[in-house]
Every structure is written in structure tokens, then in C-alpha cells.
Amino acid sequence: MGHSLSNYPVIGLFRGETLLRKINNLVLPLFTFMVRLASPVVRLADTLVTEIEKQILDGALRPGDRIPSERQLAEDFGVSRPSIREALQKLVAKGMLVTRHGGGTTVTDKLEAPFVDPWQDMVKDHPMLHRDVLEVREMLEGQAAELAAQRATDIDMARLDKAFAVLDEAYANKDLEKSIAADVAFHQAIAEASHNVLIGHLTASLMRVIHDHVTNNLKHSHTRPAHWEQLRSQHRAIWKAIKANKSDKAGVAAKEHSVYIRESIESNALDAHRRVSALRRADAA
Numbered sequence: 197m198g199h200s201l202s203n204y205p206v207i208g209l210f211r212g213e214t215l216l217r218k219i220n221n222l223v224l225p226l227f228t229f230m231v232r233l234a235s236p237v238v239r240l241a242d243t244l245v246t247e248i249e250k251q252i253l254d255g256a257l258r259p260g261d262r263i264p265s266e267r268q269l270a271e272d273f274g275v276s277r278p279s280i281r282e283a284l285q286k287l288v289a290k291g292m293l294v295t296r297h298g299g300g301t302t303v304t305d306k307l308e309a310p311f312v313d314p315w316q317d318m319v320k321d322h323p324m325l326h327r328d329v330l331e332v333r334e335m336l337e338g339q340a341a342e343l344a345a346q347r348a349t350d351i352d353m354a355r356l357d358k359a360f361a362v363l364d365e366a367y368a369n370k371d372l373e374k375s376i377a378a379d380v381a382f383h384q385a386i387a388e389a390s391h392n393v394l395i396g397h398l399t400a401s402l403m404r405v406i407h408d409h410v411t412n413n414l415k416h417s418h419t420r421p422a423h424w425e426q427l428r429s430q431h432r433a434i435w436k437a438i439k440a441n442k443s444d445k446a447g448v449a450a451k452e453h454s455v456y457i458r459e460s461i462e463s464n465a466l467d468a469h470r471r472v473s474a475l476r477r478a479d480a481a
Contacts, residue, residue: 244283259305334454341450343390352389
């Protein structure tokens, strides 16, 4: 008795088409269905990771900032707490967040520390690097000011106006401590108004590397009224150019400011060297 393929349903199923095509037609829809069942939570967690990373990149969340509770984040994003928990765990695993017992979850400085940590020590141990670092500042701040003049939003300008007002008041009152903090905040506001993520984070990193230079230069300028007023005037010129959307003028003003600072720091170092030499000669006499 002959055996027809039609007597075997499974085999007959593939009659008239290649085996591979039939397998594809049967298996792929099933596979797609299974993926859809399994993936919503994973995709949602990954989306949340991306959103929180964007806030870190944009500077809305800064190193040391504490992340809201799972409940608050779930309400803010309109998702379940398990999805939030999974997203936070992913960010901790990536090193973007750190969780401490009793201290909550905070943003790490992973984006800045790899640059800052080694260069802070190098700059301290190798004075020849001072000029190199300050030249990088000239390029970075000049570009940041140009882009800020082109790209700053109303929100950016409001923040920059506030930063400048605080800085200018500190200079007017000759308040050294407030001037140091306000100087850093003003330049960081410009960097972030450039809407270039790398410029924003590199500026923050560089300001940490040269913090001692900035502090010492302001201390020195604080004792010299002409230098103090020159710095105040330069900051005003940068602010006005950005506010007027004059990118070329803003870039030039920022670079001139950076060059002036570099030359002041080099002059201060030379003066200090001369004083040490003079003291040695006086002791030897």
C-alpha cells in the first residue's frame, strides 16, 4: 500500500514550499510573540536608564545629587516601582549612580573623575603643565562662549544673568570667598549654555583641575584694585556679548579673559620666584 505525503500532516504541511520558508512562517511569528511578552519591562527599564542618563549629561543631575525615592520616580515617570528599581540597578552597575546604606542613591562623578584625578596630581607635581592646562582653558572657554551666544535659550540666559549678578556683586563688595565660587559658577553656566555636553563636562573637570590656580590668582588680584576691576570688566564683556547673541565678540572676550588670567598666573609665579631668590640672597649676606 502506497504512502501519500498527505497522510502525514506535518510533512504535508510543507508540500509546495521549501522547508526553510515554512519554518520561517511558523517559527518567526511565535518568536516575535514571545519577545513581546518578555520585553516590555526590559525596554521600559532601558528607557528610564536613558532618561536619567540624559539628566546627568545635561547637568540637571550633578555629582553628589541624591536621586529621589523609587516612589517619587515612579510617580514622576508614570511607571511601576519595579521598573524604576531595575533602571536604578542598571545605572549603579554602569557606575553612574552609587547606593549607600542609609544614604540613598546619589550621582557619581564617573564622567569627570577619570580626567580630574590623575591630572590634579600631575599639575601639582609638574609645574611645566600649568601653561598647557591654561591654554586648553583658553580654547575651551572661547568656544563655549561662542556657542552660548548662538544657542542659549531664555532659560539659559536667565541662569547666566543670575550667575553674573552674583559674580558682579561679589566683585563690587570685594568679597573674595564669594568671588571664587561665583567665578566658577559663571563659567560653568556659559559652558552649559553652549548645549555641547562635552564642553559642559570638560569645563567642570578642568575647573576642578585648576581650582588652586583660580583661587590663588583671585587672592592676588584682590590685593590689586586695578587687576580686580579688570577681571570684573572682562566678565561683564563676556556676559554682554552672549546676551546680545554676538558669538564672535563673545569668543574673543572669553579668550582675552583666559589669556589675561594665564599671564597673571605666570607673572605671580615669577614674582614669587624673585621674592624667594631675594630672601636667599638676604640670608646669605
